Amino acid sequence: MKIFLDTANIDEIREGAELGIVTGVTTNPSLAAKEGIGGKAGYRAAVEEIADLIDGPISVEVVSTDAEGMIAEGRDIAEWIANPWVKIPSTTEGFKAISVLARDDIKINQTLCFSVNQAILGAQAGSTVVSPFIGRLDDIGQEGMTLVEDIVSIFRQYEIPTLVMAASIRHALHCTMAAKSGADISTVPYPVLKQMVQHPLTDVGLARFLQDWEKAGNA
Numbered sequence: 001m002k003i004f005l006d007t008a009n010i011d012e013i014r015e016g017a018e019l020g021i022v023t024g025v026t027t028n029p030s031l032a033a034k035e036g037i038g039g040k041a042g043y044r045a046a047v048e049e050i051a052d053l054i055d056g057p058i059s060v061e062v063v064s065t066d067a068e069g070m071i072a073e074g075r076d077i078a079e080w081i082a083n084p085w086v087k088i089p090s091t092t093e094g095f096k097a098i099s100v101l102a103r104d105d106i107k108i109n110q111t112l113c114f115s116v117n118q119a120i121l122g123a124q125a126g127s128t129v130v131s132p133f134i135g136r137l138d139d140i141g142q143e144g145m146t147l148v149e150d151i152v153s154i155f156r157q158y159e160i161p162t163l164v165m166a167a168s169i170r171h172a173l174h175c176t177m178a179a180k181s182g183a184d185i186s187t188v189p190y191p192v193l194k195q196m197v198q199h200p201l202t203d204v205g206l207a208r209f210l211q212d213w214e215k216a217g218n219a
């Protein structure tokens with residue numbers, strides 16, 4: 001399972017890139033706004049900066065709600081960087097836009113997916129990847145991970161090539177469970193990436209190794 005960073009924060013992306021394990025980035029209008037990124041030109045400049053740091057797909061979301069607007073935005077975003085995934089929401093207008101953009105060979109990240117049926121429809125329309133939102137389902141008392149498991153199992157059963165990206169990840173256990181469920185990608189916020197690195201026994205073990213080394217007379 002690949003690890004993407006779910007952020008528009010350049011410092012976080014730079015650090016993720018230095019770790020050598022982050023192979024893509026997902027952004028959305030909320031994440032961009034959080035970083036003070038505004039307007040199409042501002043979003044584009046930020047996405048270009050991200051693409052300079054990460055040699056993998058960068059997801060960029062449209063803000064139109066009608067198919068015509070999404071298609072125009074998608075075609076524009078496709079010119080911004082070498083490897084864009086245009087984020088289109090799982091709506092009626094979204095599916096119309098996905099089918100047109102996919103025919104143009106533009107890569108689509110079908111976002112805001114909250115049901116198996118939305119995933120099936122998006123795959124038929126031509127989504128490159130579908131993003132079930134785990135945390136937001138958990139928030140309303142539904143088991144978000146079950147959605148990931150169901151989509152993966154149905155896509156495997158019918159040999160559907162659309163990838164599955166676990167999104168709206170809130171903690172490290174979500175990531176472990178997404179991997180066990182067969183997700184192709186998990187897109188994680190930076191603090192979750194840090195949680196994934198940490199284990200107290202690693203810290204204790206390292207301190208003890210170094211103490212023993214020093215006790216034996218090594219500088």
Ligand code: E4P
Pocket residue numbers: 006026027028059111131133135136167168169187
């Ligand atoms: C995915 O691509 C989205 O940007 C993201 O995972 C949304 O997560 P949230 O529920 O934490 O906003």
